[in-house]
Amino acid sequence: xxxxxxxxxxxxxxxxxxxxxxxxxxxxxxxxxxxxxxxxxxxxxxxxxxxxxxxxxxxxxxxxxxxxxxxxxxxxxxxxxxxxxxxxxxxxxxxxxxxxxxxxxxxxxxxxxxxxxxxxxxxxxxxxxxxxxxxxxxxxxxxxxxxxxxxxxxxxxxxxxxxxxxxxxxxxxxxxxxxxxxxxxxxxxxxxxxxxxx
Amino acid sequence: xxxxxxxxxxxxxxxxxxxxxxxxxxxxxxxxxxxxxxxxxxxxxxxxxxxxxxxxxxxxxxxxxxxxxxxxxxxxxxxxxxxxxxxxxxxxxxxxxxxxxxxxxxxxxxxxxxxxxxxxxxxxxxxxxxxxxxxxxxx
Numbered sequence: 001x002x003x004x005x006x007x008x009x010x011x012x013x014x015x016x017x018x019x020x021x022x023x024x025x026x027x028x029x030x031x032x033x034x035x036x037x038x039x040x041x042x043x044x045x046x047x048x049x050x051x052x053x054x055x056x057x058x059x060x061x062x063x064x065x066x067x068x069x070x071x072x073x074x075x076x077x078x079x080x081x082x083x084x085x086x087x088x089x090x091x092x093x094x095x096x097x098x099x100x101x102x103x104x105x106x107x108x109x110x111x112x113x114x115x116x117x118x119x120x121x122x123x124x125x126x127x128x129x130x131x132x133x134x135x136x137x138x139x140x141x142x143x144x145x146x147x148x149x150x151x152x153x154x155x156x157x158x159x160x161x162x163x164x165x166x167x168x169x170x171x172x173x174x175x176x177x178x179x180x181x182x183x184x185x186x187x188x189x190x191x192x193x194x195x196x197x198x
Numbered sequence: 199x200x201x202x203x204x205x206x207x208x209x210x211x212x213x214x215x216x217x218x219x220x221x222x223x224x225x226x227x228x229x230x231x232x233x234x235x236x237x238x239x240x241x242x243x244x245x246x247x248x249x250x251x252x253x254x255x256x257x258x259x260x261x262x263x264x265x266x267x268x269x270x271x272x273x274x275x276x277x278x279x280x281x282x283x284x285x286x287x288x289x290x291x292x293x294x295x296x297x298x299x300x301x302x303x304x305x306x307x308x309x310x311x312x313x314x315x316x317x318x319x320x321x322x323x324x325x326x327x328x329x330x331x332x333x334x335x336x337x
Contacts, residue, residue, distance in 0.1 A: 041236065047234050047236065049317060050316050054316055056252075056316035059313060063257075076238070092265050093265050094268065096269055096274075096298065096299060133268040133272055136268060159279075164278045169237070169262075
């Protein structure tokens with residue numbers, strides 16, 4: 001047991017010694033995920049995407065300057081985007097062509113039951129139509145007719161159907177239970193595939 | 199007594215496990231992480247570098263604070279697939295694609311080359327910044 005303690009304390013000491021070193025971006029990146037402050041978002045200058053030697057990088061806004069003030073999550077942009085709209089933190093323009101345009105919000109949940117051993121998928125139209133309009137998904141990607149669109153998780157992981165956005169800009173596909181959220185055992189009555197709920 | 203030898207075995211196993219865990223933690227601390235782009239950043243480099251400019255970095259996070267998805271993906275006409283939009287600088291200057299907003303009226307105009315063309319040379323086009331879609335093999 002003593003040996004175990006010794007090994008553990010040595011390990012901790014090593015970690016503690018390497019952590020604050022300013023020239024260790026990897027250690028910085030690991031610890032960043034644990035932070036609650038604006039340090040959670042990498043800056044434009046150090047994001048491995050912008051050229052810090054170029055004239056533009058230092059002029060651009062850093063993500064933390066905007067995202068820190070929005071409802072936080074631990075995935076994607078570390079922002080709960082739907083809540084940011086619903087709770088009034090942001091009010092993105094719905095149109096640049098028509099100043100009177102209003103989003104056509106549809107409050108209709110769809111349940112997909114054929115999800116093998118996973119909990120069933122609940123698709124809320126409301127959260128999606130606050131950002132998108134019907135034609136962004138219908139009829140070219142998803143048919144409105146019940147059961148007319150057949151796809152599986154394989155397609156989604158390949159970037160098709162839900163994967164067009166989820167995994168690219170909407171919350172990532174590693175968050176299985178954001179979508180697979182309806183547990184079969186908790187239901188009072190059985191649901192059928194693609195059952196709709198107002 | 200059969201329990202004697204069993205107990206004798208437990209301690210080294212315990213050490214081995216603890217050692218592995220510490221090693222794993224240390225390895226995690228020092229393995230290189232994937233590129234650190236913000237989630238949803240898009241690199242556009244079909245033409246930029248061939249024409250002598252830095253690649254374009256498009257930040258979704260910045261734009262979605264100001265505009266709903268439908269503005270760009272319906273009104274402006276961007277297809278929802280990285281690489282499938284054929285954007286020429288002449289389109290933008292004439293007011294199509296990015297140029298529908300980046301026209302010195304809604305947002306800064308196309309004379310500010312460096313603000314869009316700000317990427318590291320050599321970047322490949324595509325969506326960056328986090329667990330991506332790109333096939334089941336990625337998970």
